[in-house]
Amino acid sequence: MFTLPISYWVWAVNIYHDATHFAYSWDWKINKFMTNFGFMFCTPYIWYHQHIIGHHIFPNIEGLDPDLYHSPKFVRHSKDIKLKKPHTIQTITFFITWLIGVPAGMIILGVRQAFTRPSFNRTVTFGNNKHLNRESLKARLAFYFLVIHILPFILHGLTIKAVLFSLIPIYLFSVCFMICSQINHLTPHTTEQFSNNFF
Numbered sequence: 001m002f003t004l005p006i007s008y009w010v011w012a013v014n015i016y017h018d019a020t021h022f023a024y025s026w027d028w029k030i031n032k033f034m035t036n037f038g039f040m041f042c043t044p045y046i047w048y049h050q051h052i053i054g055h056h057i058f059p060n061i062e063g064l065d066p067d068l069y070h071s072p073k074f075v076r077h078s079k080d081i082k083l084k085k086p087h088t089i090q091t092i093t094f095f096i097t098w099l100i101g102v103p104a105g106m107i108i109l110g111v112r113q114a115f116t117r118p119s120f121n122r123t124v125t126f127g128n129n130k131h132l133n134r135e136s137l138k139a140r141l142a143f144y145f146l147v148i149h150i151l152p153f154i155l156h157g158l159t160i161k162a163v164l165f166s167l168i169p170i171y172l173f174s175v176c177f178m179i180c181s182q183i184n185h186l187t188p189h190t191t192e193q194f195s196n197n198f199f
Contacts, residue, residue, distance in 0.1 A: 012040070
């Protein structure tokens with residue numbers, strides 16, 4: 001229950017991340033296959049739009065980087081988001097955001113946006129071609145729910161143990177991801193600075 005999310009973060013997410021950057025192997029087919037290790041993290045379709053196409057091309061640039069617009073009703077990372085009451089306490093409520101960031105934001109809401117909006121976080125237009133399309137999203141989401149939330153009940157029945165195994169790993173994994181990404185991606189030092197120098 002505790003080793004799965006931590007080992008998954010250390011091992012599988014790094015494989016997934018590098019593969020989506022075409023950096024795990026020289027062979028694009030191996031990279032594509034290795035993106036399947038990210039099922040507990042984010043679907044490749046959503047990740048390519050949010051991270052590869054959006055964040056890496058426009059890091060921390062208002063109106064262009066989708067990372068600045070996750071949960072704008074609760075978290076404010078950019079001055080172009082209208083200030084709301086929840087933003088005034090986000091330094092206190094951040095842990096709730098960290099707990100649900102992956103299961104709610106990256107997985108469920110990400111897939112929902114792909115089917116209901118023309119762009120991810122209103123910044124990156126969703127692509128639809130041979131290599132980048134929505135076709136696999138429903139199957140990937142179903143696989144995620146089966147392995148993470150249903151399999152514990154198949155293995156342990158309707159027990160407290162099954163409930164704990166279906167919830168704790170994904171939320172603990174979400175915290176692992178947030179500790180890494182939020183601390184080194186979205187800080188005042190990076191989001192409130194701008195330079196015309198690319199490097």
